[in-house]
Structure formats: C-alpha cells, structure tokens
Amino acid sequence: MKMMKKKNIPLLPACCLCCGVATALALSSCKHVEDEPTLNKGYATYYRVPDPESMTAEDSAIVAAQQAEYELNAK
Amino acid sequence: MRMMYLLLPLIGGGWVGVSLCSCDNFLDIKPYDRTVPETTEDFSALVHNICDDMDKGSLVAGVVIGEYGNTYSLETVSDNMATNLTGSTDNLGTYIGTDLSDKQSVYSNLYVQIRNSNILLGEYENGRDTREGQDIVGFAYALRGVCYYQLLRMFCEPPLADATKPGVPIVTEFDMEAKPIRSNMQETINQAESDLKAALACDIQNEMYRFSNDVIHGYLARLYHWCGRWQEARREAQLVVKAHPLLSGDDYVKMMQTQFGISGNKLLVSNRISEYQMSITTAMTYLEQRPLSADYVKLFSEGTNDIRRKGNLFFNRKRKNRKLIFSGMRSAEMALISMECAYHLNMQDSALAELNDFRRLRILTDDYAYTMQTLPEVDSQTLIKQDATGRPLTPLIQAILRERRKELYLENGDRWFELKRNGRPEWWVAVNGQKFWTRKYMFTWPIKLRDTELQPGLIQNPGYEETY
Numbered sequence: 001m002k003m004m005k006k007k008n009i010p011l012l013p014a015c016c017l018c019c020g021v022a023t024a025l026a027l028s029s030c031k032h033v034e035d036e037p038t039l040n041k042g043y044a045t046y047y048r049v050p051d052p053e054s055m056t057a058e059d060s061a062i063v064a065a066q067q068a069e070y071e072l073n074a075k
Numbered sequence: 076m077r078m079m080y081l082l083l084p085l086i087g088g089g090w091v092g093v094s095l096c097s098c099d100n101f102l103d104i105k106p107y108d109r110t111v112p113e114t115t116e117d118f119s120a121l122v123h124n125i126c127d128d129m130d131k132g133s134l135v136a137g138v139v140i141g142e143y144g145n146t147y148s149l150e151t152v153s154d155n156m157a158t159n160l161t162g163s164t165d166n167l168g169t170y171i172g173t174d175l176s177d178k179q180s181v182y183s184n185l186y187v188q189i190r191n192s193n194i195l196l197g198e199y200e201n202g203r204d205t206r207e208g209q210d211i212v213g214f215a216y217a218l219r220g221v222c223y224y225q226l227l228r229m230f231c232e233p234p235l236a237d238a239t240k241p242g243v244p245i246v247t248e249f250d251m252e253a254k255p256i257r258s259n260m261q262e263t264i265n266q267a268e269s270d271l272k273a274a275l276a277c278d279i280q281n282e283m284y285r286f287s288n289d290v291i292h293g294y295l296a297r298l299y300h301w302c303g304r305w306q307e308a309r310r311e312a313q314l315v316v317k318a319h320p321l322l323s324g325d326d327y328v329k330m331m332q333t334q335f336g337i338s339g340n341k342l343l344v345s346n347r348i349s350e351y352q353m354s355i356t357t358a359m360t361y362l363e364q365r366p367l368s369a370d371y372v373k374l375f376s377e378g379t380n381d382i383r384r385k386g387n388l389f390f391n392r393k394r395k396n397r398k399l400i401f402s403g404m405r406s407a408e409m410a411l412i413s414m415e416c417a418y419h420l421n422m423q424d425s426a427l428a429e430l431n432d433f434r435r436l437r438i439l440t441d442d443y444a445y446t447m448q449t450l451p452e453v454d455s456q457t458l459i460k461q462d463a464t465g466r467p468l469t470p471l472i473q474a475i476l477r478e479r480r481k482e483l484y485l486e487n488g489d490r491w492f493e494l495k496r497n498g499r500p501e502w503w504v505a506v507n508g509q510k511f512w513t514r515k516y517m518f519t520w521p522i523k524l525r526d527t528e529l530q531p532g533l534i535q536n537p538g539y540e541e542t543y
Contacts, residue, residue: 044542047521049172052509063159063505069369070160074394 115202118195118211125191125218126285132346132402138184139221140285140345141402141487145181147358148174149488152513154458155480157368157394158504166361170504170511171491171518175539178520182230185222186246192219193249210284213277217286217294219247220270224298227263229520230536233496234260235303235463241534243522256532264302271295289318290342293404300412301496303463309416312409315342319406323436324382331388334399345402355400362485366394370457374481380439383481401486407433408489411479418472419464423447430475437482450474458500459493494518514538 055063112118128136132143150156151168161167168174195215202208223243232240242263244255258266275291292314299308319340322330330339334355336347346355367390375381383389389398414429427445434443450470462472476497483489494500495518503510516538524542527533 044524046176046543047524047539048541048543049175049517050512050514052506052511053503055505055508055510059503059505059510066157066159066369070157070366070394073369074366074372074392 112194112198113201115199115205115207115211118199118202119207121191121195122211122214122284125188126283129285129345130347135184135187137345137402138181139188139218139225140343141225142345143355143358143400143402146400146402146485146488147362149491150485151362151365153488153490153494154368154502155371155484155490157366158506161365161506167365169506170513172511172513175517175521178229179523179525181520182226182523185226189219189222189246190249192216192222193247196247197249206280209277210279210281213274213279214284214286216270216277217274217279217291220267220274220291221286221294223263223267223270224294224301227260227267227298228301228492228495230522231260231263232519233463233499234264234301235496236465236499244533254530254533256530257534264298267298268295271298285343287342289315290404293342293409296409296412300416303419305416305419309413309420312412312416315409316406316413321406321410321433321436327382327436328386328388330405332399340406341401341403342406343404358400359396362396367396369394371480371484374477376451377438377440377443381481382437382439385439389484396485398485403487405486407482408479408486411475411482415472415475415479418475419462423471426471426475430471430478433478445474447471458502459497460500461498463496465498491518 112121125136129140131137137143138145148168151158152171152174156167158167158169192215195211196219199208199211199215203212223245226243227234231242238260240260241257242260243257245258245262245266246253246255247266271291271294274286275288275295278288279286279291292311296308296311296315299305299311319342322339326339330341333339335344337344372390372394375384377384379385387397390396410429410433414426414433417423417426417429427447431444434445437443447470451474453468453470453473459468459476461467462476468476476493480490480493499515499518501512501514503512505511516536519536519538521536521539522533524535527535
C-alpha cells in the first residue's frame with residue numbers, strides 16, 4: 001500500500017488491476033475446462049491416407065489410351 | 076482512504092470468487108430460452124423442424140435421406156466418371172481418400188438424428204395414442220431405423236462379406252453420460268429392422284412426415300437387400316412397385332426432368348424445395364467438367380434407342396452429364412432389387428423375366444428382351460467381378476447389375492455402394508502425374524475420432540490408425 005501511495009498510483013487503476021486479475025483467473029479457469037482432452041482441443045482430427053504413388057510409363061500409357069479413345073469417340 | 080486500501084483485497088477476492096462461481100454455474104445451467112416439449116403440438120413442431128431441414132437438404136438432417144451434396148461427391152469418386160480425363164479437379168472429388176476424414180461428420184449427423192428420435196420416443200407421453208401422436212412416434216422410429224441403416228452401410232463392412240465385423244454403437248435412450256461401444260453387426264441390423272417395423276405398426280398417415288408405409292417398405296427392402304435376406308427384400312420391394320408402378324415414355328422423361336418435389340413414382344425426395352436451386356445448378360455445372368467413363372457409356376449398347384440416351388436425357392455425345400442429381404427413393408430401384416433377389420433365390424426364369432419387363436420400358440425397339448442364350452458374356456475388364464455373395468459373375472447377374480448401374484447413375488451414390496456390396500474392388504485414378512488408389516478398406520468409412528478418444532473400447536475400422 002505504501003508503495004502505491006508513494007508512486008501516487010490512483011485508486012481506479014488499482015481496481016482495474018484487481019478486476020483484471022480476477023477476470024483473467026476466471027477466464028483461464030473456463031479455458032482449462034474447454035481444453036480437456038474430451039473436447040478435443042489441439043488433438044488429431046483427421047485420418048491420414050496413403051500418399052499417392054508415382055505413375056510408371058505403363059500407367060501413363062493407359063491414361064493416354066483413355067484420352068485417345070475419348071478424343072476419337074466422344075469429341 | 077486508508078480504509079479503502081484495506082478493503083481493496085477483500086473486494087478483489089470477492090470478485091474472483093464471484094467470477095469463478097459464475098463460470099461453474101455456466102456449465103451447470105440448462106440452455107436458455109428453450110422450451111422443454113410436452114404437448115403433442117410441441118413434439119409435432121420438432122418433427123416439422125427435422126422435415127424442414129430435410130427439405131432444405133441441410134447437412135445434419137439431409138444425411139438421413141442423402142442430400143444432394145453427398146450424392147454428387149460419391150458419384151465423382153466412383154467409376155462412373157472418368158477422373159483420368161479431367162483437366163481440373165478443383166470442384167470435383169479426386170478419389171474417396173480425400174473425403175474420408177469428412178465422413179466423420181456424416182457419422183455425427185446421423186447420431187444427431189438418432190438423438191432427436193430418442194428424445195421424441197423417450198419424452199413424449201401425453202397424446203401418443205392419438206392419430207397425430209402415432210404419426211409422431213412412427214416418424215421417430217422410422218428416422219432412427221433409417222439412420223441405423225445408413226450407419227450400417229457406411230461405417231460397417233458389407234454383412235455378406237464378413238458378418239463377424241462390428242456394427243455401430245446402439246443408442247436407444249437420450250443419455251448424455253452414456254458411452255456405448257460398438258454392437259455386433261447383427262445387433263445393428265436388428266435395431267434398424269425393429270425400428271422400421273415399429274414405424275410400420277404406427278401406420279403414419281401424415282404425408283408431411285415423409286415416412287409413409289410405402290417408404291418404410293422401401294427402406295426395409297434396402298436393408299434386407301444389403302444384408303442378403305433375399306426373400307424378405309423381394310417381398311418388400313414388390314410391395315412398393317405394386318403401389319408405385321414403373322413408368323415409361325414421356326411419363327418417365329417428365330419424372331426424370333423434375334428436380335424438386337414428388338413426381339412420377341418417386342416416393343421420397345431430399346431437397347424438396349427450390350431454395351438450393353443455385354447450388355444444385357452449380358453442382359451440375361461442375362459435373363460437366365468430367366466426362367462419364369467409357370466403361371459406363373458402353374453399357375448403353377442400344378444407343379439412342381435407350382430412352383435414357385434419347386434426347387441426351389442422361390448424357391450427351393461428349394459423355395457430359397445431363398441427368399439431374401437425385402437423392403431419395405423411386406420404384407426403379409425396388410424393381411432392380413426384386414430381380415436381383417430372384418436371381419439369388421435361384422429363380423433364374425423370374426429374374427430374367429423381370430429384367431426384360433424393366434428393359435421393355437427403357438429400350439424403344441422390339442428387341443429389348445434377353446434370353447439365357449443372348450445375355451452378354453461376362454466382361455472381365457470391369458471392376459465388379461463377383462456378386463454380393465462372393466461368387467463369380469454370371470451373364471444374368473451381370474445384366475441385372477448393369478441395368479442397375481445404368482438406371483441409378485447419379486442417384487444416392489448408388490454406384491459407390493454397389494462397388495462396396497459386390498467385392499470392394501481396388502482401382503486407381505491419375506491426377507497430375509500421380510496415382511491415387513481407392514483401397515478396399517476405404518469402402519468402410521472411419522467413425523468419429525473424438526468418440527474413439529472419449530471411449531477407449533470404441534473400436535475404429537481397420538485402415539485408420541494414423542491421425543493428424
């Protein structure tokens with residue numbers, strides 16, 4: 001209290017400080033609840049699927065044949 | 076002033092206390108401004124709200140019948156469309172792998188509707204015996220039965236392939252604390268069946284409630300067909316066809332060109348209102364970016380003598396889609412179920428006769444009928460090489476499955492589930508120089524990851540061990 005008086009800190013900021021701490025505590029309490037694993041914050045959400053494979057020359061030939069067939073019959 | 080400084084810690088401490096109490100209370104308080112339903116009118120309003128969501132094709136309620144977005148995305152990852160010919164895939168699915176994580180929301184949304192059903196069935200007391208009350212109770216049973224049917228075919232292995240694999244958690248009461256583990260396959264089938272039969276016993280009369288007796292018979296046919304209970308599936312399917320005969324000619328064309336509302340022999344339609352006309356139109360535009368596969372198009376060997384090709388009803392000469400997306404139920408599916416059941420019941424002549432009856436309504440020339448001798452030979456190049464029982468295809472079952480593939484293209488993701496039911500074949504598509512494989516395990520989608528974290532006994536489907 002003396003220090004506050006010495007530095008001439010007004011009353012209002014002291015209240016704000018107090019309320020701020022209280023609010024921060026309250027909010028951190030709520031956040032703590034939200035962060036429980038049961039609510040899945042920050043945990044995995046997606047399933048990983050295998051990476052695609054590179055196409056071989058044979059694969060490319062198959063796709064090219066499909067495109068040629070389409071150009072011939074459907075265009 | 077000194078007194079004020081002395082009081083400050085007390086005020087601060089009090090404020091902290093009040094704040095923490097407030098937080099704790101927040102967790103305890105029930106939702107504000109909500110009415111706990113008690114009267115028939117209250118519960119009727121709940122049913123109307125769910126039906127309204129179905130009409131709008133919302134993701135939550137639309138998943139019960141199958142909203143258009145699901146139908147669209149499943150079609151783009153099946154073999155009816157030629158992904159390899161698509162230049163841009165920004166708006167079209169590449170393969171099922173990119174959608175698998177999203178299927179968790181389908182799982183959740185189905186359980187949202189099961190919860191709604193359980194609230195209706197558990198909380199509704201006064202008025203259940205009235206006509207309106209029976210309609211409400213019947214709706215709740217039908218809704219829950221359809222949800223379990225959908226969960227069964229999406230998140231479980233095909234029953235005929237392996238009935239020892241797990242079913243899904245069975246929830247029949249509203250209990251926020253309950254953490255059920257997976258039932259076995261037969262229990263899930265039994266739950267869907269008993270719910271649908273309970274709905275039938277209520278004899279729903281209110282047309283606004285969607286699940287008429289014919290619709291419920293249709294879902295029972297689908298359920299039995301999926302499970303290989305051929306006799307029962309055939310009986311239920313024939314009931315529907317008898318009440319809603321197949322159409323031909325202009326009547327058929329008119330029905331197929333009607334986007335919204337019940338028309339022709341459609342019994343059930345998702346997205347019944349035109350509120351989402353724009354998004355459906357957009358989806359149709361996207362579909363035009365991807366040609367249909369040569370494998371699908373060649374099934375129409377009669378060319379424009381098939382009514383589905385005449386006037387580009389299904390697709391044009393560039394193999395671009397012209398058919399309207401459909402999610403719901405219509406008689407053609409039931410007729411196709413019936414003829415397949417006849418085949419599996421060793422009633423070959425009946426199966427062939429029903430196939431020919433169906434083709435008579437689709438093929439515009441007199442040579443529509445097959446005989447056992449003129450049925451096309453089994454094609455070794457197509458993906459499906461075995462029937463639902465695991466036996467190799469014969470010319471007759473191949474012809475029936477082909478007719479189903481032709482007719483039900485772009486409807487309910489039918490081709491995707493047909494691939495699942497008939498052997499779960501693996502294939503790859505090429506995009507930007509890379510091969511994306513649709514693997515066997517991908518036909519059975521992952522259940523919700525969060526649920527498996529909450530309940531350690533809840534077994535995930537195979538293939539979904541890695542998460543991020």
